[in-house]
Amino acid sequence: MNTAPPGLNDVLQRTFSFPKRHFLSASDLNEVEVANLLDLADGFVSLNRQTSKKLDLLKGRTLMNLFFENSTRTQSSFELAGKRLGADVVNMSPRSSSISKGETLIDTAVTLNAMQPDLLVVRHSSSGAASLLSQKVSCSVINAGDGQHEHPTQALLDALSMRRAFGRIAGLKVAICGDVAHSRVARSNIALLQMLGAEVRLVGPPTLIPPQAERWNVAIFHDMREGIAGCDVVMMLRLQLERMDGVMAPSQREYFRFFGLDREKLACAAPHARVMHPGPMNRGVEIDSDVADDLSVSLIQDQVEMGVAARMAVLTSLAARLENAR
Amino acid sequence: MSLRPIAFSNVRLVDPASGYDGPGGVIVTEGVIADVVRGGDLGSLSKDVEVIDGKGALLIPGLVDIRVKTGEPGTETKETLKSAALAAAAGGVTSIVLQPDTDPVIDEPSVVDFILRRARDIELVKVHVAGAATKGALGERMAEIGLMAEAGCLYVTDADRPIVDSKVLRRVLAYARAFGVRVAHRPADPWLSAGAAASEGEFASRLGLPGVPAVAEMIMLERDLALAELTGAGLIVDQVTTAAALKSLRRARDKGLAVTATTSINHLSFNEIDIGDYRTFCKLDPPLRSEDDRQAVIEAVASGLIQVVVSAHAPAPAEDKRLPYDEAAPGAIGLQTLLPALLTFHHEARIPLIDLIRAVTSAPADLLGLPTGRLAKGAPADLVLCDLDAPLVIDADKLISKSKNSPFDGRRLQGKVLRTLVDGRTVFGA
Numbered sequence: 001m002n003t004a005p006p007g008l009n010d011v012l013q014r015t016f017s018f019p020k021r022h023f024l025s026a027s028d029l030n031e032v033e034v035a036n037l038l039d040l041a042d043g044f045v046s047l048n049r050q051t052s053k054k055l056d057l058l059k060g061r062t063l064m065n066l067f068f069e070n071s072t073r074t075q076s077s078f079e080l081a082g083k084r085l086g087a088d089v090v091n092m093s094p095r096s097s098s099i100s101k102g103e104t105l106i107d108t109a110v111t112l113n114a115m116q117p118d119l120l121v122v123r124h125s126s127s128g129a130a131s132l133l134s135q136k137v138s139c140s141v142i143n144a145g146d147g148q149h150e151h152p153t154q155a156l157l158d159a160l161s162m163r164r165a166f167g168r169i170a171g172l173k174v175a176i177c178g179d180v181a182h183s184r185v186a187r188s189n190i191a192l193l194q195m196l197g198a199e200v201r202l203v204g205p206p207t208l209i210p211p212q213a214e215r216w217n218v219a220i221f222h223d224m225r226e227g228i229a230g231c232d233v234v235m236m237l238r239l240q241l242e243r244m245d246g247v248m249a250p251s252q253r254e255y256f257r258f259f260g261l262d263r264e265k266l267a268c269a270a271p272h273a274r275v276m277h278p279g280p281m282n283r284g285v286e287i288d289s290d291v292a293d294d295l296s297v298s299l300i301q302d303q304v305e306m307g308v309a310a311r312m313a314v315l316t317s318l319a320a321r322l323e324n325a326r
Numbered sequence: 327m328s329l330r331p332i333a334f335s336n337v338r339l340v341d342p343a344s345g346y347d348g349p350g351g352v353i354v355t356e357g358v359i360a361d362v363v364r365g366g367d368l369g370s371l372s373k374d375v376e377v378i379d380g381k382g383a384l385l386i387p388g389l390v391d392i393r394v395k396t397g398e399p400g401t402e403t404k405e406t407l408k409s410a411a412l413a414a415a416a417g418g419v420t421s422i423v424l425q426p427d428t429d430p431v432i433d434e435p436s437v438v439d440f441i442l443r444r445a446r447d448i449e450l451v452k453v454h455v456a457g458a459a460t461k462g463a464l465g466e467r468m469a470e471i472g473l474m475a476e477a478g479c480l481y482v483t484d485a486d487r488p489i490v491d492s493k494v495l496r497r498v499l500a501y502a503r504a505f506g507v508r509v510a511h512r513p514a515d516p517w518l519s520a521g522a523a524a525s526e527g528e529f530a531s532r533l534g535l536p537g538v539p540a541v542a543e544m545i546m547l548e549r550d551l552a553l554a555e556l557t558g559a560g561l562i563v564d565q566v567t568t569a570a571a572l573k574s575l576r577r578a579r580d581k582g583l584a585v586t587a588t589t590s591i592n593h594l595s596f597n598e599i600d601i602g603d604y605r606t607f608c609k610l611d612p613p614l615r616s617e618d619d620r621q622a623v624i625e626a627v628a629s630g631l632i633q634v635v636v637s638a639h640a641p642a643p644a645e646d647k648r649l650p651y652d653e654a655a656p657g658a659i660g661l662q663t664l665l666p667a668l669l670t671f672h673h674e675a676r677i678p679l680i681d682l683i684r685a686v687t688s689a690p691a692d693l694l695g696l697p698t699g700r701l702a703k704g705a706p707a708d709l710v711l712c713d714l715d716a717p718l719v720i721d722a723d724k725l726i727s728k729s730k731n732s733p734f735d736g737r738r739l740q741g742k743v744l745r746t747l748v749d750g751r752t753v754f755g756a
Contacts, residue, residue: 205504245467258472
């Protein structure tokens with residue numbers, strides 16, 4: 001234990017055996033599990049800020065990143081998380097390999113499974129893809145985003161950022177703004193934040209709010225100023241530019257005028273309000289640089305840092321449960 | 327410039343907004359209605375008031391026509407904003423809503439702004455703008471509905487062109503609703519209508535004209551109503567002209583949908599037989615229908631199922647009309663003839679006068695949130711003094727519009743506009 005970096009004991013004390021084999025959806029979690037994961041992640045944040053960041057909690061384990069959709073930041077976040085925990089990390093981009101040769105998702109899964117990975121991180125453009133994969137492999141599957149369904153580690157890192165900024169999540173008013181309809185980030189956040197006792201609102205034009213979302217126990221606003229009024233957190237979502245040219249919204253300039261977050265609209269939120277964005281941002285479209293870059297209101301950089309810690313917490317907890325764990 | 331106060335005495339007031347039809351008078355100061363007196367005399371008035379003895383003439387709110395085309399910008403040889411405004415003033419129409427299918431199309435805020443500024447300089451009638459629902463009115467991509475609404479557009483529509491892609495119309499309806507903007511849509515099945523010059527039927531068959539079946543209107547309307555229900559949007563059905571479509575409309579109204587329907591004065595006044603010997607002035611879009619359809623449309627205005635009557639003013643110069651029937655441009659001018667043509671149904675005792683006036687004043691004004699269209703204290707003094715019974719024969723060549731394509735040419739009508747006021751200023755008559 002002499003060689004252990006400071007804080008490791010602290011972290012190890014927080015490790016708990018996660019009761020599920022996979023990490024697929026925020027709605028699968030319960031309040032206790034989330035609290036444990038957040039506590040654990042908090043410990044990793046301190047560790048990650050030290051010079052020596054390397055741990056051996058996942059020593060001997062193999063982490064496979066399987067990204068059917070390109071994502072620099074999520075993939076490197078998982079890669080770093082795995083490496084800092086001492087796992088061997090392999091990055092697969094099936095886009096440029098077998099899948100493009102006609103192999104089905106399940107064939108790929110079975111092939112990769114034969115290589116005996118312990119943890120499989122999956123991103124796919126189809127909703128439900130991670131769940132389908134998890135039924136065909138013997139390792140743990142972590143959903144790193146499936147279509148327009150869920151992105152549970154993003155919700156976890158968002159919750160961690162909020163908890164650190166406000167000291168709590170229960171009772172916070174959170175406005176999720178923009179392209180909710182196509183957002184897996186929004187769906188995971190709605191589930192997790194509501195579980196933790198936050199009040200969630202959705203803000204966007206009707207074309208970007210999922211049909212019948214009012215049944216999710218969220219208030220829906222089509223006027224951004226009304227929607228973010230009094231909110232503690234304004235969570236902006238990315239809107240793909242091609243959806244903006246007269247498809248879901250008339251134009252970039254109209255979108256920014258009515259649904260882009262600038263100082264003037266932000267003034268409607270609570271005085272201490274913080275701004276979040278899962279990235280990558282379209283500056284001047286959904287968010288004004290002036291707001292995004294103001295560290296006194298923006299949590300956007302924190303979110304990236306919390307991402308590594310939150311993913312380390314998920315990987316550690318899943319690994320602790322694996323059959324051959326100890 | 328301060329206007330001299332005006333008082334109309336000894337007039338018959340018809341004010342659909344309040345439901346009053348009876349003798350009285352109106353006092354106008356500073357461009358607004360200062361007082362409406364029902365029954366007896368106006369009492370003592372200060373000496374600087376210009377008192378106009380109406381001698382029993384009709385005094386009604388200025389007409390609001392929500393479907394007007396000019397040729398400005400783009401085809402000023404057809405009609406300019408000025409010539410249209412002069413025709414409107416002469417017809418007792420004090421507010422017009424321009425259609426967006428100009429050149430360029432009114433599909434972004436700067437064009438809305440441009441037209442509103444041009445119109446303001448003319449200082450005749452009130453000119454409003456409907457923006458395009460889709461870019462270029464091509465039915466493919468949503469136009470800047472929010473920014474146009476901020477610039478002052480009153481509703482959005484692709485005018486004569488139906489939005490064929492149901493997904494696009496659904497998005498337009500849902501999006502516009504969030505901005506409190508209504509969407510007008512022409513119910514016409516594009517495939518059944520393609521190439522048609524007239525309504526399908528025995529008469530078109532005899533003339534050898536390609537026809538569109540009346541159900542083409544109902545088919546598209548059913549889709550539009552379903553999408554209006556899905557999105558909760560405020561749909562304006564742009565010109566219902568067939569009995570079949572009216573049945574669909576009735577069902578939607580009974581369900582409580584926020585749907586408003588218009589029809590044009592042409593479809594109330596003419597049927598397909600009026601095409602006669604290939605009279606291209608009667609070539610309209612939608613085409614003139616059967617007499618059964620026309621009667622059903624009249625009944626629908628009488629019952630309130632159709633709430634708004636429009637002129638569907640669509641100027642087309644001689645060179646566009648003096649062509650073989652199926653090559654001629656569709657459309658008719660109507661600003662100057664709207665009121666007397668509408669009064670026909672009063673003279674024929676088909677529809678009570680107050681209900682006719684409602685369809686061209688308070689109903690369209692309320693639909694679009696305009697303060698005009700009523701004889702009420704504080705309302706803008708947009709007024710029409712009209713001799714209800716005076717006979718006139720329409721001579722298309724003498725109409726003010728630059729284009730003379732009036733199907734009413736030669737028609738005998740009753741009801742003559744004596745004076746038109748906009749914000750207390752006399753813009754027609756003396």
